[in-house]
Amino acid sequence: MVLTRRTLLAGVALGLVGCSSIPGAGPRREEVMSPQAQAAGQFVVVEIEPNALSILTSRPAISFRGSFGDNRPSPDQVIGVGDSISVTIWEAASGGLFSSPVIERMGPGSRTAVIPEQVVARDGSVTVPYAGRIRVQGLRPAQVEARITESLRGRAIEPQVLVTITRNASNTVTVTGEVVNGAVVPVNVRGQRLLDVIAIAGGARAPVHETFINLIRGGRSVAVPMPVVLERPAENIYVRAGDVITLVRAPLTFTAIGATGQNAVVPFGQIKLSLEEAIGRAGGLTDFRADPEGIFVLRFEPVDLVRRLVAPRPLDLPGPFVPVAYRLNLRDPASMFAARAFVMQDKDIVYVANAPMTEVQKVFSLINTLTTPVIQGAAVGAALR
Known part of the structure; x- marks a missing residue:
């Protein structure tokens, strides 16, 4: 029995010492947020709170109108070679x-x-x-x-x-990609918009929420999600002779890892997805594992944006893009509204850290596995004596 007690105590001591070596899905919340880890990993942690949400929502989105304008065509067409x-x-x-x-x-x-x-x-x-x-x-x-x-x-x-x-052979627009019928569409004197020429080519072949419209004009290429063009009439700009419009199927996805209901690459299923919806699509948090204070969204952000997010703290990391870990603390009731306002981006990583108690449970489970044969052997030996 003395041997058994010593064995148990040694097992507990070894287990507590080796707690950091216990297998896990990733780092603990404290490890991610420690300044030493951020300095070593060259990343920054940003809390998901009203000021950060205001900065994120104020950054300009990629836009056809902002890139090319929306000037109406001339009432008279210009004659070109081949007309x-x-x-x-x-x-x-x-x-x-x-x-x-x-x-x-x-x-x-x-x-x-x-x-x-x-x-x-x-x-x-x-x-x-x-x-x-x-x-x-x-x-x-x-x-x-x-x-x-x-x-x-x-x-x-x-x-x-x-x-x-x-x-009209020179005043044309090329429509290709994920359309029903690729076509070279003549531009009439009335003028046609993006959705007009896409409709002439038979419309999109892929689901709308998975489709991007890529417009090449004057050596510049800009891609905008098709639902954005449908929702914002200003983005449905007039086409110009020589434009190349390509519909690209690019499903938006994020990766869920850690203490979530499922660890997988998860499709958005829509064009705009909030962090709240992303957690739901990943199966929610695992009750006995998840740390509600350790929900992180990992992505690369432009260095100028990160400087605004971390101000007045200095940012010494090199650009032009900086790894950022956005943290959500679900123990704060207000964070549930913040999760709805936080917009996910394509290829984001949602990581949910394990709760501290989970590591302790793993230690005791390991100790139990190691000591059970010893205890059973001691009990059998005592019975034989």
């Missing part, structure tokens, strides 16, 4: 270059000539009889009409000219 145009010329009297003899002046079209449809050549020009090669690339139809009229002045009888774009 087809039709030229009609009128004269004030018969007997001219483009009119019929006097005896037929009462007939239809006696003072009119329609030049066959032409495709604008690579040099940006078309041919007009008696006027020669006329450069039309980059001009509006009214400007081309003035050029042709000036070239025919003194040759035709008070000519008047009408230029019409019959086939």
